[in-house]
Amino acid sequence: MKRLLIIVMLLASPLWAVEPSEMLDDPVLEDRARALSQGLRCPVCRNESIDESNAILAKELRIVLRERISDGDTDRQAVDFLVARYGEYVLLRPDARGANLILWLAAPALFLIALGIGWSTIRTKRAAPAGLSDEEKAELEKILRS
Amino acid sequence: MLIELGHFALILAFGIAIVQMIVPMVGAHRGNAAWMALAEPAATVQFLLTGFAFAVLTWAFVTSDFSLQLVYLNSHTDKPMIYKITGVWGNHEGSMLLWMLILTLFGACAAWFGDGLPTRLRARVLSVQASIAVAFFAFVLFTSNPFVRLEVPPLNGRDLNPLLQDPGLAFHPPFLYLGYVGLSMSFSFAIAALIEGRVDAAWGRWVRPWTLAAWMFLTIGIALGSWWAYYELGWGGFWFWDPVENASFMPWLIAAALLHSAIVVEKREALKSWTILLAILAFGFSLLGAFIVRSGVLTSVHAFANDPARGMLILIILAVFLGGALTLFAFRAGKLEAKGVFSTVSRESGLILNNILLSVSCFVVFIGTIWPLVAEMLFDRTLSVGPPFFDAAFTPFMVAIAIALPFGSMLAWKRGTFERATKALAGWFVLAIACAALAYAIQSGNSALGPIGVALGVWVVGGALADLWIRSGRDTVVERLRRIARLPRADWGKATAHIGMGVTIFGIAAMTAWQQEDIRVADVGERWSVGQFEFQLDGVNQLQGPNYLTTMADISVWRGDRQVGDLHPEKRFYPVANMPTTEAAIINGVLRDIYVVVGDPQENGGWAVRIYLKPFANWIWGGAMLMALGGCFSLSDRRLRVGASSAKRSAKAVPAE
Numbered sequence: 001m002k003r004l005l006i007i008v009m010l011l012a013s014p015l016w017a018v019e020p021s022e023m024l025d026d027p028v029l030e031d032r033a034r035a036l037s038q039g040l041r042c043p044v045c046r047n048e049s050i051d052e053s054n055a056i057l058a059k060e061l062r063i064v065l066r067e068r069i070s071d072g073d074t075d076r077q078a079v080d081f082l083v084a085r086y087g088e089y090v091l092l093r094p095d096a097r098g099a100n101l102i103l104w105l106a107a108p109a110l111f112l113i114a115l116g117i118g119w120s121t122i123r124t125k126r127a128a129p130a131g132l133s134d135e136e137k138a139e140l141e142k143i144l145r146s
Numbered sequence: 147m148l149i150e151l152g153h154f155a156l157i158l159a160f161g162i163a164i165v166q167m168i169v170p171m172v173g174a175h176r177g178n179a180a181w182m183a184l185a186e187p188a189a190t191v192q193f194l195l196t197g198f199a200f201a202v203l204t205w206a207f208v209t210s211d212f213s214l215q216l217v218y219l220n221s222h223t224d225k226p227m228i229y230k231i232t233g234v235w236g237n238h239e240g241s242m243l244l245w246m247l248i249l250t251l252f253g254a255c256a257a258w259f260g261d262g263l264p265t266r267l268r269a270r271v272l273s274v275q276a277s278i279a280v281a282f283f284a285f286v287l288f289t290s291n292p293f294v295r296l297e298v299p300p301l302n303g304r305d306l307n308p309l310l311q312d313p314g315l316a317f318h319p320p321f322l323y324l325g326y327v328g329l330s331m332s333f334s335f336a337i338a339a340l341i342e343g344r345v346d347a348a349w350g351r352w353v354r355p356w357t358l359a360a361w362m363f364l365t366i367g368i369a370l371g372s373w374w375a376y377y378e379l380g381w382g383g384f385w386f387w388d389p390v391e392n393a394s395f396m397p398w399l400i401a402a403a404l405l406h407s408a409i410v411v412e413k414r415e416a417l418k419s420w421t422i423l424l425a426i427l428a429f430g431f432s433l434l435g436a437f438i439v440r441s442g443v444l445t446s447v448h449a450f451a452n453d454p455a456r457g458m459l460i461l462i463i464l465a466v467f468l469g470g471a472l473t474l475f476a477f478r479a480g481k482l483e484a485k486g487v488f489s490t491v492s493r494e495s496g497l498i499l500n501n502i503l504l505s506v507s508c509f510v511v512f513i514g515t516i517w518p519l520v521a522e523m524l525f526d527r528t529l530s531v532g533p534p535f536f537d538a539a540f541t542p543f544m545v546a547i548a549i550a551l552p553f554g555s556m557l558a559w560k561r562g563t564f565e566r567a568t569k570a571l572a573g574w575f576v577l578a579i580a581c582a583a584l585a586y587a588i589q590s591g592n593s594a595l596g597p598i599g600v601a602l603g604v605w606v607v608g609g610a611l612a613d614l615w616i617r618s619g620r621d622t623v624v625e626r627l628r629r630i631a632r633l634p635r636a637d638w639g640k641a642t643a644h645i646g647m648g649v650t651i652f653g654i655a656a657m658t659a660w661q662q663e664d665i666r667v668a669d670v671g672e673r674w675s676v677g678q679f680e681f682q683l684d685g686v687n688q689l690q691g692p693n694y695l696t697t698m699a700d701i702s703v704w705r706g707d708r709q710v711g712d713l714h715p716e717k718r719f720y721p722v723a724n725m726p727t728t729e730a731a732i733i734n735g736v737l738r739d740i741y742v743v744v745g746d747p748q749e750n751g752g753w754a755v756r757i758y759l760k761p762f763a764n765w766i767w768g769g770a771m772l773m774a775l776g777g778c779f780s781l782s783d784r785r786l787r788v789g790a791s792s793a794k795r796s797a798k799a800v801p802a803e
Contacts, residue, residue, distance in 0.1 A: 017381055019745070020667045020754050041530045047388055049532065052381060092532025094517070099525040103517045107510040107539055114502040122495050125416065125487050136485075143347045144413065 017052050022059070024066050033066045036075055040065070040082060041090045049092060149214060152202030153293040156243075159195035159250070160283035162188050166276035170269035182269035186257040189272055192279065193247075193254035200234075200247045203292055207234050213299035216240060216292050222305035222722055224693040232315040233306045238440060238456075239292035241319060245436075246286060248320075248327045249279055252356075256331060263352060270338035271331075278330050281463045289456045305693065305722035314374030322367030322394055326432040328360025329397055332404060333429035336422045337471055340478045345422065350412030353425065355781055357408060361401040362777035368394050369770035377730055382741045382758050384657070384766055387536040392515045393435030396508050400428040403504035406497050414486035414559060416494055419479040420501065426475060430468040431508070436460055443519060489561040496554025500547070507543040514539065548602040548651055551644060552609020556616065570616045574608030589660060599655015606648030610641045636783040643776025650769030656762040669752040673704075677759045679740065680704040686744070686753060694718045696729075699744040699753065703733065715744040739763040 018037075024030040034051060040061065042053035050058040050065075061082065068078040082090055096104045166188035173181025203216075207230050212218045220237045221230060229236075235244040253275040260268045286292070335353045339345045371394070376384045385391065404424040410417040437443075441457020488494040514531045521527045552574070556567040582601035589596055617633060618626035664676040673682040684700040697717045703710040713731035720727070733740040738761045745754030 017756075018665060020665050021748070023665065039532070039534050041532060047386075047530075047532070052383070088527065088529045090530070092530055093534030093538070094529050094531055099521060099527065100517075100529070103513060103521075103531065103535075104539070106513050107506055107543075110509055111502070111506045111543075114506055118495075118498045118502050121498065122488070122490055125494070140347075140415075 017054060018062065019059070022062055022066065024070060026070075029066075029069050032075065033062070033069050036069075036079060037062055037065055039092050040079070041092050043086050043090060148202055149206060149211070149293055149295065152199040153291075155195040155202070156199040156246075156283070156287065156293070159192050159199070159246075160280070160287060162192045162195070163276045163279040163283055166192065167273055167280050169273075170276075171273040174266045174269040174273070177266075179265065182265055185269050185272035185276075188276070189250070189253040189257040192276070193250040196243075196247050196250045199293075200243055203240060203243060204231060204234050207231065207240075210303065211299075212301070212303055213295055214292075215294045215296050218296060218300055218303045220306050221303040222693060223302055224722075225305060225311070226692055228313070228316065229306060229311045233310075235319050236306050236310045236315055239286070239290045241323075242282070242286050242290050243292050244320065245323050245327060246279070246282055248323050249275075249282060249330060252327060252331050253279065256334075256356075267338055267342060267349075270341055271334045274334040274337045275330065278334070278467070281467070285456070285459055285463065289459055305720065308694070308718065308720040308723055308725050308727045309378065311693075311720075312374065312378055314370060314378065318367060318370040318374055320367075321363050321370060325360050325362075325364025325367050325401075326394075326397065326435065328356060328363055329401060329425075329429045329432050331356035332360065332401075332425040333467075333471070336425035337474065340422060340471075340474045343478055343481045345411065345418040345482050347412050347415055350408050350410075350415075350421070353421075354405070354408045354412060357401060357404050357425070357428075358777050358781050361398065361405055362774045362781070364394065364398045364401060365770055365774045365777070368398060369767045369774075372770075373767050376763070377732055378727075381743070381756070382661075382730070382739075382760055382763075384654075384763070387514070387533045389438050389515050390435075392511050393431075393438045396511050396515075397428050397431040397435060399504050399508035399511070400424055400431055403501045403508075404428050406500050406504075410486075410494055410497050414488065414494060416486035416488065417498070417501075418482040419475075422479065422482065423475060424501070424505075426468070426471045430464070430471070431512075433460070433464040433467065437464055438515070486560070488559070491557060491564060492562045493554070493557045493559045496550070496557050499550055499554060503543050503547045503550070507540055507547075510539045510543065511536065544651070545598070545602065548606050548647070551606055551647070552612065555609065555640065555644065556613050566616070570612045571609060574605060574612055577608060578602070578604040593659050595655055596659030599652055599659065603648045603652025603655070606651060607645050608648075610644040610648065613644075614641050634783055635779045639776045639778070639780030639783065641776070642779055643773045646769045646772025646774075646776060648769070649765050649772060653762045653765030653767075653769055657760050657766065660761045662759040664757045666755060667748050667750075667752040668755045672752075676757050678705060679710065679759070681742070681755075681757060683753065683755065686747075691718065693722065694720045697744070699742075699755070701731070701742055701744075701755070703740055703742075711740070713740070713742045715742045717744060717746075734764055736764065737761065 018034070024033060037051040038049050040050050042048050042050045042055055042058040042061070044057050045053045045055050048055075048058075050061045065078055065082065068081055069075075073081065079091070088094065094100045094103060166185055170182050170185035170188075173179070173184070203214075205211075206214045206217050207221055208227070210217065210221055210223050210230070212221075216237060216239050220240070221233050225233065233240075235241040253272060256268070256271055256275060260271070263271070332353055335349070335356065339349055368391075371391070372384045375386070376382055404421065407417045407421045407424055411421050437457060437460040440460060441454065443457060486494070514536055517531050518529055521529050552571055553564070553567050556570060557564075558566075578601040581604045582597040585600045586594075586597040614630050614633065614637070615626070617637065618629040621629070662677050664674075666674065668674065668681075668683040670683055670685055673680055675681070680703070682702045682704065684702055686697060686699045689696050689698055695718065698714050699716075701713045701715065703713060711733045713733065715731040716729040718727045718729060719725070728743055728745075730741055730743045732742070738759055741758040741760055741763075743756040745756065747753050
């Protein structure tokens with residue numbers, strides 16, 4: 001019975017993120033493959049890169065990626081190969097083309113606008129009639145001290 | 147019977163919330179004291195009723211009452227008692243009830259501890275708070291009722307998701323909800339102030355403790371969640387930029403901005419409308435978070451049961467509250483004339499920069515989180531936005547904050563000079579650069595991330611220390627230290643929280659830049675080295691847990707001839723849920739974590755083993771805890787403990803603006 005349970009367990013056990021058997025012997029190529037696979041999304045998972053995922057498809061993609069790299073693809077070519085098949089959905093770092101420019105530029109643009117607003121706030125504060133009346137000062141003192 | 151009583155209590159609380167929403171608000175408008183006074187007992191009763199409902203649900207889980215659908219779906223008789231209890235909020239309906247419990251608790255707290263508030267303001271705050279409760283009571287009762295019975299009770303339940311069977315579930319969600327929901331108080335105060343048309347220093351002082359408490363809880367909740375993910379998910383990541391994580395991070399960033407700008411309102415009566423806007427947005431992002439987690443529009447690793455109808459209702463709640471609040475803001479913000487004036491170089495300007503940087507970094511997280519949705523709806527592109535985007539787009543703003551923080555926090559109010567800060571910080575600047583150079587020289591490879599993180603960490607921590615030091619005046623060292631010890635707790639809070647920020651920055655950079663990884667197939671008895679440690683696989687055993695089966699490896703860790711520890715990483719299988727999990731084994735250390743995961747047996751014998759050395763990992767959460775501790779210090783400051791009631795007297799004299 002116990003044996004059976006163990007077998008059931010092994011069958012049900014998840015495949016494992018990067019497995020030793022998949023890894024390339026050349027450490028330089030393997031490092032490149034790891035770096036690339038961390039930026040590629042597993043198409044059937046919930047928001048995981050193929051590097052982290054336990055899904056069978058992720059494993060296959062990891063192997064495909066390593067094959068391409070071993071065959072002398074550049075990083076760009078290897079990634080494009082997968083994008084051509086699975087769409088830009090697999091890119092965890094969306095490229096800055098077309099509408100995606102909004103995604104990349106919105107925050108820096110907002111930052112500049114906010115700086116402008118902040119600067120004008122500071123300027124108007126400076127321009128405002130300086131100082132409080134003595135009465136107000138005494139009041140403020142009281143508030144701050146309490 | 148008990149179950150039905152719980153259900154009735156919840157319905158009754160809903161009714162009371164409706165009354166509390168309307169009567170005190172009208173009373174405040176008409177100046178009817180009796181109507182206004184209704185809010186306090188109503189808030190208390192609301193809380194007690196919700197507490198009763200929550201206790202009933204907990205009882206049902208503890209006694210495994212499978213006639214309750216929720217218990218059947220999420221529990222099992224074999225489950226250890228602690229997970230029966232935490233299982234109450236390990237699901238959508240139960241977690242909503244926890245949300246309600248905390249929401250009504252905050253409302254009750256405002257009633258219990260709000261003695262110092264002007265009657266009118268208090269009535270309005272409690273009324274707004276009740277309106278939030280009304281919306282969510284309706285949500286719970288109509289779409290997510292935890293008290294649904296099954297006609298034929300099954301013999302046993304379907305068990306809780308094994309990933310959730312962890313002590314992390316006991317603490318992570320309650321703290322997170324205390325934070326999310328705590329921000330509803332800041333929101334209620336903001337709306338009440340807009341209705342009154344008045345924001346003054348006293349208002350700033352009342353809002354701050356609530357915001358501070360919410361922010362603290364959120365900090366602890368996020369840190370606990372991150373730590374939980376670190377040890378539970380099996381590969382030692384601590385932050386994944388997952389939509390659900392972002393959902394908690396956005397309110398945190400805005401709450402941090404709100405905390406700082408409320409200081410300006412309190413001390414200088416400036417940045418009023420900005421503070422109100424942040425208070426509205428902070429709770430708005432909390433609601434957005436609830437929407438993201440519970441609607442399932444964004445795929446995430448840890449979304450709850452996804453249901454479009456629920457998502458729709460939360461979206462309506464979000465639209466009504468945020469839309470209504472912003473409309474009110476648009477009409478009333480002009481009335482909130484600021485009084486304080488300040489020059490370009492001043493603490494006020496520094497805090498404006500802080501607000502800008504925090505808000506924009508929140509916006510980065512926001513747009514990255516919703517972009518897949520927008521791109522699909524508007525541009526017909528199915529795409530993903532993942533960690534590489536956030537790392538690239540978010541980090542620069544954090545770096546800017548870290549660089550500016552020591553300067554800004556040291557500038558004087560109203561009119562400051564850079565000279566004072568520069569003089570005090572020069573030594574720390576040199577030290578930061580020296581540490582970075584040292585780190586660069588020691589590390590292998592030439593990544594800039596590690597050294598930059600080291601420099602920023604030293605800079606921020608040093609800045610906080612220099613700030614304390616400069617405040618001690620000129621005297622002998624001993625006398626200055628004595629003075630530092632006597633500084634108000636708020637100053638200690640500030641220093642501690644800022645040091646925590648520096649520590650976290652350092653931890654994140656160090657762990658990301660210098661972690662070592664080793665993946666291999668190991669035979670039993672094999673010994674291999676990773677970094678300065680040696681590992682030996684001593685054996686692998688099959689064992690049985692209370693409600694799971696496990697494959698447990700026995701791996702000893704050596705440093706030279708000395709044994710550092712014995713690790714037992716596991717692969718578990720939960721038969722009821724039919725789900726496997728990995729349990730990493732970790733030796734926690736100040737300088738590094740040793741993190742070991744065992745994988746599958748290999749065809750040719752041996753086991754897959756994964757080992758990570760994660761330098762300074764604990765500093766990430768340690769820093770977060772310091773931030774929360776800083777919040778504690780500030781919260782216990784004399785000014786906030788005794789200030790409220792004495793502020794009431796002076797508040798009356800403050801002219802309406």
